[in-house]
Amino acid sequence: MKSITLTVNGQPVSGSVEARTHLADFLRGQMGLTGTHLGCEQGVCGACTILIDGQPGRSCIALAAACDGSDIRTVEGFDDDPTMARLRKAFSERHGLQCGFCTPGMLVTARDIVNRLDTPDEARIRHALSGNICRCTGYQGIVEAISDVVAETAAEKAPCGAPIAPLGRAAPDVPPPSFEVAERKDASAGSGAASATISKPVMRVDDDGWTVLTLVMKAEQPRTKLWEVMTDIPTVARCMPGAEVTAVEGDRIQGRLTIRFGPISAGFNGTLDQQVDANARRVVLSGEGADAKSGTNVQGQLTYALRTEAEERTAVDIEVRFKLTGPLAQFGRSGLVRDFTSRLSSDFAGNLGRLLAGEDIGEAQQRQLSVLALLWGVLRDRLFRR
Amino acid sequence: MKPVDFDYSAAETVDEALTQLSGADVKVMSGGQSLGPMLNLRLVRPSALVGLAATAALRRIEDASGAVTVGAAVRHAEFEDGKVPDPAGGMMQYVARGIAHRAVRTRGTIGGSLAHADPAADWVTTLTTLDAVLTLRGAAGSRDVPMTGFMQGAFTTALRDGEIIESIRIPKRSESVRWGYYKICRKVGEFAEAIGALVVDPGQRYCRVVMGATDGAPVVLDDFSRRLAAEGAAALSGLADTVRATLPDANPVSLRQHEVALRRAIQQVYPS
Ligand SMILES: Cc1cc2nc3c(=O)[nH]c(=O)nc-3n(C[C@H](O)[C@H](O)[C@H](O)COP(=O)(O)OP(=O)(O)OC[C@H]3O[C@@H](n4cnc5c(N)ncnc54)[C@H](O)[C@@H]3O)c2cc1C
Ligand code: FES
Ligand code: FES
Numbered sequence: 001m002k003s004i005t006l007t008v009n010g011q012p013v014s015g016s017v018e019a020r021t022h023l024a025d026f027l028r029g030q031m032g033l034t035g036t037h038l039g040c041e042q043g044v045c046g047a048c049t050i051l052i053d054g055q056p057g058r059s060c061i062a063l064a065a066a067c068d069g070s071d072i073r074t075v076e077g078f079d080d081d082p083t084m085a086r087l088r089k090a091f092s093e094r095h096g097l098q099c100g101f102c103t104p105g106m107l108v109t110a111r112d113i114v115n116r117l118d119t120p121d122e123a124r125i126r127h128a129l130s131g132n133i134c135r136c137t138g139y140q141g142i143v144e145a146i147s148d149v150v151a152e153t154a155a156e157k158a159p160c161g162a163p164i165a166p167l168g169r170a171a172p173d174v175p176p177p178s179f180e181v182a183e184r185k186d187a188s189a190g191s192g193a194a195s196a197t198i199s200k201p202v203m204r205v206d207d208d209g210w211t212v213l214t215l216v217m218k219a220e221q222p223r224t225k226l227w228e229v230m231t232d233i234p235t236v237a238r239c240m241p242g243a244e245v246t247a248v249e250g251d252r253i254q255g256r257l258t259i260r261f262g263p264i265s266a267g268f269n270g271t272l273d274q275q276v277d278a279n280a281r282r283v284v285l286s287g288e289g290a291d292a293k294s295g296t297n298v299q300g301q302l303t304y305a306l307r308t309e310a311e312e313r314t315a316v317d318i319e320v321r322f323k324l325t326g327p328l329a330q331f332g333r334s335g336l337v338r339d340f341t342s343r344l345s346s347d348f349a350g351n352l353g354r355l356l357a358g359e360d361i362g363e364a365q366q367r368q369l370s371v372l373a374l375l376w377g378v379l380r381d382r383l384f385r386r
Numbered sequence: 387m388k389p390v391d392f393d394y395s396a397a398e399t400v401d402e403a404l405t406q407l408s409g410a411d412v413k414v415m416s417g418g419q420s421l422g423p424m425l426n427l428r429l430v431r432p433s434a435l436v437g438l439a440a441t442a443a444l445r446r447i448e449d450a451s452g453a454v455t456v457g458a459a460v461r462h463a464e465f466e467d468g469k470v471p472d473p474a475g476g477m478m479q480y481v482a483r484g485i486a487h488r489a490v491r492t493r494g495t496i497g498g499s500l501a502h503a504d505p506a507a508d509w510v511t512t513l514t515t516l517d518a519v520l521t522l523r524g525a526a527g528s529r530d531v532p533m534t535g536f537m538q539g540a541f542t543t544a545l546r547d548g549e550i551i552e553s554i555r556i557p558k559r560s561e562s563v564r565w566g567y568y569k570i571c572r573k574v575g576e577f578a579e580a581i582g583a584l585v586v587d588p589g590q591r592y593c594r595v596v597m598g599a600t601d602g603a604p605v606v607l608d609d610f611s612r613r614l615a616a617e618g619a620a621a622l623s624g625l626a627d628t629v630r631a632t633l634p635d636a637n638p639v640s641l642r643q644h645e646v647a648l649r650r651a652i653q654q655v656y657p658s
Contacts, residue, residue, distance in 0.1 A: 002394065018391065019391075019392055019393050019394035019435070020388065020389040020390065020391055020392055020394075020425070022422075022426075025388075041387070041423075041426045042423040042426065042427075043419060043422060043423050043490060044423075046487070046489065049489045052492075052493075055463070055489075055492040056488055056489040056492060057489050057492050057493050058419075058422075058489050058490065058493070060422070060426070061418055061419060061422025061423060061426070062418060062422070062493065063394060063415075063418065063422075063435075065394045066394065066396065066415070066418065066437050066439065068396070109488070109489065112488060116488075127574050128487075128488060130487060130573065130574035130575045131486065131487025131488065131489055131490065131575050132487075173657060175618050175619065175655065175656040175657065176562065176564050176586050176588050176618075176655065176656075177588050178615065178616050178617065178618055179588045179591055179593075179615050179616070180591065180612075180615065180616060181591055181592065181593050181611065181612045181615045181616075182590070182591035182592065200634075203635060339539050339540055339600075339601040339602040343538070343539045343542070343602070
């Protein structure tokens with residue numbers, strides 16, 4: 001538990017909260033200030049908007065503990081506020097509310113619009129109101145109420161410090177003169193480029209839900225030497241970012257793939273079967289793994305085959321196939337997965353190239369993705385793009 | 387849903403944050419505007435969070451001769467309100483105003499946005515266009531990484547375990563700088579479907595056109611930028627081909643959106 005001290009609606013308040021308690025739960029649950037409403041708890045709907053240190057903020061994604069020492073004002077705390085008095089009257093006259101669920105957040109945002117923006121027009125009001133969702137009114141009454149108060153206060157308003165220019169920008173009518181771009185000294189060229197080249201991965205999705213990626217790596221190495229390396233699974237695994245071999249029994253490999261995507265991480269545990277076709281110089285690794293957190297399974301297959309291109313040059317045809325099953329299967333096609341998988345494949349090939357060239361690949365930098373993250377990508381689209 | 391149980395402490399100094407960050411499953415939290423929703427959904431389940439929002443060293447704003455340097459915890463609203471000196475013709479102020487909603491901008495930070503590395507977010511594309519350089523700090527010291535090498539893909543960055551973004555250095559452009567920015571989204575304040583951004587500075591012979599909100603990191607259109615600087619609006623005739631060649635896997639809708647976003651951004655600088 002954390003002790004916090006806040007000023008809430010002008011009164012000093014101390015309390016003890018769990019670190020995970022968000023500010024809205026603290027205000028509603030511990031202070032009994034139920035005027036602050038919770039709609040989405042994702043920062044999207046705006047119902048929980050209150051003033052934190054004088055600025056509107058989402059109380060559902062602000063931790064109470066992180067607001068220690070702050071000055072908080074909720075819809076219950078505006079009795080003496082002249083702008084809010086006008087807004088209350090205008091909302092009532094213009095039918096700016098029906099069920100009232102969005103109203104506490106609407107009022108706080110409306111007050112910010114009136115006080116902060118320099119006589120906003122209707123378009124600007126709607127723009128600034130876009131972070132507050134109302135399921136009832138269709139916004140017309142709300143916008144009219146705010147416009148009324150903007151008009152009433154315009155005359156008496158002290159000029160703002162820095163005037164806020166209208167949205168959009170004046171396009172210049174004369175284009176810049178033509179010029180030649182200065183040469184840049186770019187230090188970004190990677191290492192290992194000389195010893196192996198990798199084609200851009202090509203991706204397709206099969207009808208039965210398998211995502212298939214193919215790419216070709218070319219290494220300046222004779223085929224036999226390359227074959228030695230590529231049948232040594234722990235070595236190959238070292239080239240795979242985030243992979244770790246925990247046990248090898250015959251053709252069966254136990255391992256773990258740690259995957260990370262932004263702040264989310266997850267571990268897939270699984271087994272791989274190795275099939276080596278020495279004649280065709282081909283290795284197939286197939287396996288399955290599960291992520292306990294999301295209950296999602298991944299089946300995957302990595303195939304690579306070696307072709308001699310010249311005495312000292314070998315081409316490796318690489319194919320990566322994978323399929324997600326479980327709640328997240330439908331997201332296997334998303335662009336984010338495609339981008340991720342193709343980077344993973346390129347990293348793998350790149351590390352392998354460096355290894356073959358005798359360079360130290362160190363701990364292969366973890367390139368990670370989790371199914372939870374996919375879920376985030378999708379939820380983000382659903383929640384934030386509506 | 388409510389987050390899992392975790393510990394929280396606010397770091398007063400960067401060193402303090404780095405020490406705490408060495409624990410297992412410890413994450414930093416800046417504005418909490420991306421982390422908050424993920425915590426509430428339990429997509430992120432940390433053992434502890436270290437708060438950076440009030441860490442003094444990360445709230446610095448510095449105006450030197452060649453560049454403006456801002457600490458990672460400077461908020462979107464501070465750019466919007468003109469509290470940050472302007473490095474390039476007002477571009478950052480304009481972009482800041484279009485990020486999310488005011489109540490998110492008052493808490494969300496530039497460093498949090500870059501570390502989160504959502505392809506559809508505004509700062510990753512804008513700072514790539516402006517050729518910003520990030521200073522990352524870890525237990526082993528600090529290192530500089532240009533924005534073009536920082537974001538490696540969707541939600542993936544050059545940050546190593548235990549490292550944080552300390553500051554962002556944005557080069558100042560000359561008096562003659564012009565810029566364009568256009569994002570396509572279905573509703574104000576949401577993440578973009580496509581972003582077109584460019585900075586043209588004849589004084590510094592700098593021109594960079596960037597395609598943002600792809601499936602991965604923002605793409606710098608180097609050849610196209612060079613052509614645009616030399617030929618002006620005439621270069622637009624090659625835009626569709628450039629977009630198609632850059633995103634060979636994209637569907638027709640997405641290709642069109644990227645082309646339109648770029649065209650509109652470019653037309654803000656090169657009226658045609
Ligand atoms: C409703 C809504 C709409 C939004 N719309 C947009 C939009 O249109 N455009 C847009 O660009 N963004 C949008 N956002 C995201 C917003 O801009 C966030 O503020 C930003 O992405 C994250 O910044 P933050 O400071 O809140 O980071 P946090 O949420 O605190 O952290 C995000 C991630 O970065 C890490 N992190 C934070 N600071 C550091 C650091 N200094 N060093 C290393 N790692 C760090 C954290 O560990 C975490 O993984 C939206 C958010 C919401 C809630
Ligand atoms: S409950 Fe906070 S924004 Fe919806
Ligand atoms: S009045 Fe019912 S949601 Fe707005």
